[in-house]
Amino acid sequence: MSKNENLISGIQQVGIGVVDAGESFKWYNKNLGLDVPVFDDIADAKLMVRYTNGNIRKRRAILAVNMAGGGGAEIWESKNPLPLACSFEPKLGDLGIFALKIKSQDLLAFSKSTPIPLFRTPENKPTAWLKDNYGNQLQLVEDDSWFINSLSNTGGVLGVILGVSDMEKALKLYKDVLGLETIVYDKTGCFEDFSGLNADNKQFRRVLLRKSQSDEGAFSRLFGNIELELVQALEISDRKTIMEGRSWGDLGFIHLCFDALNMDKLGEKLLANGYTFVVDSANSFDMGDAAGRFTYIEDPDGTLIEFVETHKVPVLKKIGWYINLKKRKTQNPLPNWMVKTLGWGRVKL
Template identity: 50%
Template sequence: MEKVISGIQQIGIGIPDVYKATDWYRKHFGMDIKVFEDAATAELMLPYTGGKPHDRTAILTLNMKGGGGFEIWQYTSRTPQPADFDLMMGDLGINCGKIKTIDVAKTFEEMSKAGLDIVTPLEKNPAGDDTFFVKDLYGNIWQVVKGVEFFKKKTPSTTGGVVGAVIGSTVIEKSRALYSDVLGYDEVVYDESGTFADFSGLPGGNESYRRVLLRHSKRREGGFSQMFGPTEIELIEVKEREPRKIYKDRYWGDLGFIHLCFDIQGMDALEKDLESNGFPFTVDSANSFDMGEAAGRFTYVEDPDGTLIEFVETHKVPIMKKIGWYIDMTKRDPRKNLPNWMIGALRFSRMKG
């Protein structure tokens, strides 16, 4: 089977209180569809958890406007640790998650009225589009951008799910060997250097950066590709200081953005493509993992600066858990979209406030 990348499935967020965070993201970001909740031991991530398995609870939520989900992740066998330095834009790792909205200015107004910690003014990015950055309840920074497509427009929130990430890089050309050559982000929306008005207010935001915004020219295919929609990766390179690794001397799952996850089919073909480009798997569940309400195969690679990228080949996914309705993705054409009515049934898993 050839590789099929359906889109960004989720962004992983290490937090100190999984239930408090889930409720906050439901209330303020509209992430109100609970796909699964799973308490288990992370036994396969030993390269990133000090060589020892650790217990954790994870909750995956989605937004019916579309976009990727939030994998809200909390250690239960240890206290998740913050970085021992103040994170700055351009540090190596995921700097910000990107979420989409129907109307950036309207979302800015709504979040301002709700008292959220908005750290930048409503500004134009280098492409001339409205954007702003906001912190969540644990200080993680999110960029709000105008969505290109939406799965459902009439939802309780103006915002949708994840459409990408801002990732720190030391040499952007090396990073593109992964993001452009393998993951298909081949379209350069802008490649600009200097200081930027839309970064004003971010930690280190007044410094000089090179910013490269990448999108995929080829439409994504596969089961949930219409739900995930088009996505983007922004690589940023700080000019006047040495960037630090965000997860230096910490574990995967500690506080912050822990990984960016892609939904794929054809893991063996993807592995060959990644290896030929110099990105071998560092973790491979090999056979189907079981997260109680979902199952599949997962793998990880590191980008040239150590940022963790996850791939999940979904085998089983819950649509309506109450009646035991699960989809076996292994029996479907990997390039074929699931019917919209079927994905739409996820709304029955909506969490109420």
């Protein structure tokens, strides 16, 4: 297998544990244009008991997508048991998923319509900080990969900010194994754009990894680019693990999910580098509205990373119309018109 073989086609979604999935969907719909619920269902997370203290969590999940482009927000409400909040407010450098990166075409225009200050990243690009209706941290960043660029100033998920304890170990996984090969910057010091988080006086090492839009994968044109920013706090006396003492499905960011092109080959490459699938749905899972194979690994700090090989996606559930990917013989992107049919489920508020 080639070292540079493409095994992921984009960020499919990031899981966000919330108190009320319906209210959270309304917020992401109204404020960021994630207005297409690809699925909205209630089910038991039977395969995740290893990460739910042995409990089978009943949950409502809504996969919200912005057809302008980007990954989705998997809005996740634990019905039973009720989800636990973090006992402290996560801060930059804490271990785990600290923030979602939401893509924008024009942040200056966004900052005028939603009054928030702009900062400059080490790449000298504008950025802004925002919190959702449950206090989850978002970072808005400009991006140039769009599926329908006339639809919305903001798109979906471009990536995440991930707190790590050992940058070199994290780079081995995300850069070398998963193929996010472009290092946009690798800088150490204090950063002006972190003043929006009251962290501009602290020392960090931050590495921004980027993977340009893939030319493989059914939905790669919708997903667009990937950005993953690894942040290591160099003043570690008060660094915490965001999910410490809690379980998958509790409040906050619960996983980062990549769209997998070939799960078997991905598993082989991960295993060769010391990472095993800690959860594997095997041939297929059926969520009613969607189906596929999903797996999880733990990154070096225990953050859950999911991979999904999609087999079926609903277009019009009421009449039983789905996009079936399991029998496709090619990894070429789906025709644009077919991907656009997902937008038929758009919810207007």
